[in-house]
Amino acid sequence: MSSLPPAPARLRVRSITRQTPTVLSLVLESINREPLPAIRPGDHIDLRLTPTMVRSYSLVGHAGSPMRYEIAVALDPKSRGGSRHVHEKIRVGDELDIAGPRNLFELRQDAAHSFLIAGGIGITPIWSMVQELEHQGRSWTLCYAARSRSHAAYLEEIEALSSKSQVGRLITHFDDETGGTPLDIPAALASAPKDAHLYCCGPAPMLAVYEQAAAGRPADHVHLERFAAEEAPSGTDSTAFEIILAKSGKKLQVPADRTILDVILDNGIDAPYGCMQGVCGMCEVAVVEGVPDHRDGILSTSAKQSNGSIVICCSRSLTRSLTIDL
Numbered sequence: 001m002s003s004l005p006p007a008p009a010r011l012r013v014r015s016i017t018r019q020t021p022t023v024l025s026l027v028l029e030s031i032n033r034e035p036l037p038a039i040r041p042g043d044h045i046d047l048r049l050t051p052t053m054v055r056s057y058s059l060v061g062h063a064g065s066p067m068r069y070e071i072a073v074a075l076d077p078k079s080r081g082g083s084r085h086v087h088e089k090i091r092v093g094d095e096l097d098i099a100g101p102r103n104l105f106e107l108r109q110d111a112a113h114s115f116l117i118a119g120g121i122g123i124t125p126i127w128s129m130v131q132e133l134e135h136q137g138r139s140w141t142l143c144y145a146a147r148s149r150s151h152a153a154y155l156e157e158i159e160a161l162s163s164k165s166q167v168g169r170l171i172t173h174f175d176d177e178t179g180g181t182p183l184d185i186p187a188a189l190a191s192a193p194k195d196a197h198l199y200c201c202g203p204a205p206m207l208a209v210y211e212q213a214a215a216g217r218p219a220d221h222v223h224l225e226r227f228a229a230e231e232a233p234s235g236t237d238s239t240a241f242e243i244i245l246a247k248s249g250k251k252l253q254v255p256a257d258r259t260i261l262d263v264i265l266d267n268g269i270d271a272p273y274g275c276m277q278g279v280c281g282m283c284e285v286a287v288v289e290g291v292p293d294h295r296d297g298i299l300s301t302s303a304k305q306s307n308g309s310i311v312i313c314c315s316r317s318l319t320r321s322l323t324i325d326l
């Protein structure tokens, strides 16, 4: 099970900067200008954008105890409201509640070499990792792919760091310079030392290729972070089922077009949640009986196989009834 997040805090938007035509970075500081909880590479915060909308964003920047947090948000054309809200509604001086930071994409401290791949806005956690590796003088390679140079957030800073680095190497790939051919991830990974720890954050198609290309590597050397839960495989039905809440014995029906979390909240029952996208892990609940249909992007393969818990904002049930520890 995921650990509970640190207590929520209220932060003020100090500045908003356009990084690329589709990416804004936001600097957030505490209302009383106190230092914020320490951050580690790969950390994210959960930002409450409206009373009903919480989204998770990776923190950008060097590890340590910062005075400010920085996030970067790409405007997603398929936005379900989060990125559009940030781009169109959030202004300097606004106050936002956050939870975290939390880490679900840990940078291993024992790697002989770290090989990192970032696609588009996936650079945000990866850039933090690169800065930490550079700070520690540990060997790294970064492959950074984007639509074009002008769409690559933080590119200038990354190039400046890599040009001076004694331990790191930057490989860039811009689709508009290669006639639209994407980064050749299998070829890139083939150049990574056999004992390297591999990291990837980017869009779903990139992660699918990465997972396939890294299949021969030790599983605990292969790390990734998704922007959103994987789509249910085509042909996967979303059928209705029953949930039983173990603590009260209450039985609730989950219709085909609603999630377990929707139904629980609709019934006035308290449950922790954050992103509502199957990526933050805040809604993970233990399974008492039944077999979950895992559709999240957060549980490890072994956690999914053990069926010990379920991410209730997106996963469903393979059995007609599922008892959960709520």
Ligand code: FES
Residues within 6 Å of the ligand: 272, 273, 274, 275, 276, 277, 278, 279, 280, 281, 282, 283, 284, 296, 298, 311, 312, 313, 314
């Ligand atoms: S609310 Fe984020 S994984 Fe469910």
